[in-house]
Amino acid sequence: MTVNITDALARITDMWSQRTVAAVNDYEVKLAKVHGEFVWHRHEDTDEFFLVVSGRLTLQLRDGDVVLGPGDMYVVPKGVEHCPKADEETAILLLEPAGTLNTGDAGGPLSRPAVPLA
Amino acid sequence: MTVNITDALARITDMWSQRTVAAVNDYEVKLAKVHGEFVWHRHEDTDEFFLVVSGRLTLQLRDGDVVLGPGDMYVVPKGVEHCPKADEETAILLLEPAGTLNTGDAGGPLSRPAVPLA
Numbered sequence: 494m495t496v497n498i499t500d501a502l503a504r505i506t507d508m509w510s511q512r513t514v515a516a517v518n519d520y521e522v523k524l525a526k527v528h529g530e531f532v533w534h535r536h537e538d539t540d541e542f543f544l545v546v547s548g549r550l551t552l553q554l555r556d557g558d559v560v561l562g563p564g565d566m567y568v569v570p571k572g573v574e575h576c577p578k579a580d581e582e583t584a585i586l587l588l589e590p591a592g593t594l595n596t597g598d599a600g601g602p603l604s605r606p607a608v609p610l611a
Numbered sequence: 612m613t614v615n616i617t618d619a620l621a622r623i624t625d626m627w628s629q630r631t632v633a634a635v636n637d638y639e640v641k642l643a644k645v646h647g648e649f650v651w652h653r654h655e656d657t658d659e660f661f662l663v664v665s666g667r668l669t670l671q672l673r674d675g676d677v678v679l680g681p682g683d684m685y686v687v688p689k690g691v692e693h694c695p696k697a698d699e700e701t702a703i704l705l706l707e708p709a710g711t712l713n714t715g716d717a718g719g720p721l722s723r724p725a726v727p728l729a
Contacts, residue, residue, distance in 0.1 A: 498682040542635045564616040
């Protein structure tokens, strides 16, 4: 099945909720829209790949910020605390093992499993 | 390290040669430019994720063609024979386990391991 990023993002209206758009073995490609500040968390077992499709994403790390614009890719290594923040509505593509929770070790009200794109 | 897709693609001039731009655990995100017809091959051990960044990619499959334009994503399941073809210069992003060879089981003169983006 072909999925177009632009079409898929147009169907996402809520923030910080990841939608699975492709499975690659036991990894998932996910899309999300984000706006505002997320929560500090880490993924103990996996790296996390970010690609900004549109907007601007700041990955707050304990030793400084990484600011990503359209087309920028960045990998947060496993175990590294981070807190994503977006001052405008921002669309991102994520890649990580299936089952990786958005809030990692932190939990909280924004914690939710990725779901297939409706 | 942040890598911008557009900047990275500007540094790739040869066709069908994959450049690794990110490692995610034991998976790799790779970029390539393609033009012309590749070779029929399969990857016995892995799915292969394609995202077209620019241009147009035809994934010839034994049961028909899949035509991908900018922003289109598609996964060729493991074991499925395919032969990529691009009638114009086309830029793609690939995702698969590290060490996956571009020509899969087919070998031949276009076979080469992915190398880090210089």
